[in-house]
Amino acid sequence: MKRMIIALVALLPSLVMAAGGNVHLDKANYDLTDKASLQTGAKLFMNYCSGCHSTKYQRYERVARDLGISAALMQENLMFIEGTKIGALMENAMSDELGAKWFGATPPDLTLVARVRGADWLYTYLRSFYEDPTRPFGVNNVVFKDVGMPHVLQELQGVPRKTYESRLIDGEQQDVYVGIRADGSGEMSTDEYDHAVLDLVNFLVYSAEPVTLERRSMGWWVLGFLVIFTILAYLLKKEFFRDLH
Template structure:
């Protein structure tokens, strides 16, 4: 029985992810080598997300150095706690109890969300809010039904709504969901909003693994070394066994 419970808990994350895979996900196509995109994403995150969601496994100084943001500019525009130091972890002031009472559940830390959910899931999720007067914050989400989070990017996107297309199925007209459409009252048009979300997702992917590009580059050097070492080993083997054969 104990082993069965362990197996069920081990499978639980994969089952949860599988349940969320019913909604087709759009490709984020973000680029970790694009420093300008990462800088814009960091700005969006700090202004629209950080009030509730910390990235407590990141440090302000590390982000500034990695993204080529001058330390003075980081301290002046992206550190809202005036008592915080540039080397501090990126925690916010909202308490777990307050967040739970306000949103129904504590606001999760987002440092590793891209590694848990995947960039395509986050990209699609942030573009799938729609107006729903029955919900506490007046919005719902196609990817995450009954979401407890408000649409914090609404001022950028405008008021989004579901769009449907009438199709004939077995001779009957059926309303089929085709996507989300903004009413145009946001600061950005559809293409600009998608690009802003992509920048935000880019920053979240960076936060989950700041050394990803360095690791990948190091991996290429290691693979190159292995190939060269294999060739030298093969030549040495032939030299040693030449007289035997």
């Protein structure tokens, strides 16, 4: 628990800096009951994110069980560190020292990022990279200005660029930023990419609190118990005070 608190405190400053001002956040309509979406999100995370980011407060075995993935399939397709056992924590192979050397700061663990930042922020952030030759990795981000990481999903999206429209404002034609558009070189269409990002966000939301569905289910049982108990308590009170009047 102490290690988790320390990691969260270390993560907060970088995320606060990434607030991105008054950027509009798109709604992430994730669904924790959609096992197919969670499985795709896990695949995307392990293939594109886990090289730098860990989710070290999760275990492979728990993720496989919750997402309906067999242990054999998990080990064969989603566990890339040689010698890792199914019950191990989901660490990444890159050391903190190398991460700091290569990126200027150690890439944070992402187990709790969805709780800290929210699903809408993550969904918008992952769709807000754009080409910027002045940056070390050739990209920047509308939500996280001067982002220090590459656009790891670029092969799926294509090269994203800021787009502008000429509009008449106060009697003058001005170029107004209207969004980001990929150049079509990616493996996915815009809709397919947005859906893939939503699957990835869905997995990160699950990762931040794996017991969410169990907690919600238990909550309904608790509420039902309280309603029944309240009715019984009222009837008991009514019966008790009948003899006093």
